[in-house]
Amino acid sequence: MFSFQPDRSQYPDIGPDGKFEIDLETGKFLKLWQGPNHPGITGNMSVELTVNGDEVVEGKTHVGYLHRGFEKLMERRTFIQVFPIVCRVCVPEPDFNEYCYAAAVEELAGIETPEKAKWIRALILEMGRFNSYMMSIGGIGGALGNGIVGQWLTYVRDLMLDRFEELTGARIYHMFILPGGVRAGLPEGFEGRMEEVLATAERYLDDTEKLLFTNAVFKKRTKGVGYIDPALFESYGVTGPNARAGGVAKDVRKDSPYLVYDQLDFDVPVEHDSDIWARATVRYRDLRVTIDLLRQILAKMPKTGEVMTSLPNVLHWKIPRGETYIKGESSRGEYGYYLVTDGSGYPRRVNVRGPSYTHAMALLEHLIPGTNIADVAALMVSLHTYPPEIER
């Protein structure tokens, strides 16, 4: 067992409140920026660390490197013109934006979605979740010295991008789920080609399990590290796999079923240790569930039927005054759109509730003090944050 203890005899004294009085002039503290360009950071954000020896005593999240003012841009566009923008809010899993926006507009405008479109929407959302988890597990492998896992899973994700391209015509931003339904049905033979991808994914996941989840270094660096007290989940707005790793089976798909999730048979994986290991394990298990859900959706989906309702003339489309909130379970937790309309042809306000907003700001800043510099990257990656949805 690793038993080295650093010599901390020359560290500054801890104050009566149990915290250091941080004074950079003493030479005992150092500012260290992790990000915005750093292999251990997820996307365009940075954490300003104050370190004392190898121990981090304070961390502040900085965002804004990717701010494009989406919510404001949407207010200047008609309801149909907003639809190509929304997916840009989140790069690795854009489809939740499309779904939440479309469902919000449909609710306020009183539009019914055809049954088959709901199935295709669920299919797209699960395909997006598949990709997002592949990036996440590959990322945590990469951050902890198992780069090969990242390479394998990026390859598998690429196979799923091929299916996205086949179905929607695009690999990253699909712009497929629009108010009223989806743009098209499934291409011929899609199910067979999807099955090939899923079978390949399972082979690579078996290897990942052997390489990553039985690896002594990975265990040593993740078990007991980055613990989130489940008592903090509600006060810090923790949702999704981060909460499920701490024994709370929060999942919008089960708690408040949308689309066709009430017709699908699945269990929500839960772990109890609430550390980095538990979060990685929950994601791995949930990815297996996603693969099963993709198979179920393709098997149960109606083979015929409309996929799009006719919309009013979209150039003169006005929606009565109202407000609504639509949510879904993304790979990181609760993703939601709050839409306010004022009776004109433009949205009055669109607010995107991304799970990273709470996870990477207040929660991360709360968790960082007391960690080792070397563990900050693993901690951040384990929270699975996508900065664009913080700054929008």
Added chain:
Amino acid sequence: MRELIEHLTPRYSLGAPVFQRPGLTFVDVKRDKLRALLLDLRDKHGFTHLVLLTAVDWLEEGRFQLTYLLNNRAADQTLGLRLYLDRANPMGDTIHDIWPTAATYQRELREMFGIAFPGSPRVDEEFILEGWTDMPPYRRDFDTLAYSQQTFVERGGRETHEPRATMKHKLYPEG
């Protein structure tokens, strides 16, 4: 949800509720009752999850709407509390001690809408914008088009399609 609203209305002088759909309700609340209501909802009625806190700018009506969206997971109910603030001097009350994560929302509202939340941690620190001196950009009277025309230089040789006219031409080529 109807029973809960009926139960809370006399005590907290709530406005007329809007039952948007089963599981989602909006109701108006007064500023002096907000804090007690939030604590009551969190501690006694299971609304433990602060989903979001955001603002809507009703420029024509001269007021900001703050929306506190709370969720009760066990009952699958979401409640939106709408609080109206005077647009000329918008001042909200911080709730970071009830939900620490609210501090981030309040910091964003301070920057993007210019709504003050005295006592909220780091509320005056820059959040997303850096060195911003103009009016808070998410207010309705901030003109994004005029701002970009003043700030950025038009690059020559680019053809710009006005989206509305282009779309009209594509959808209805006959006119």
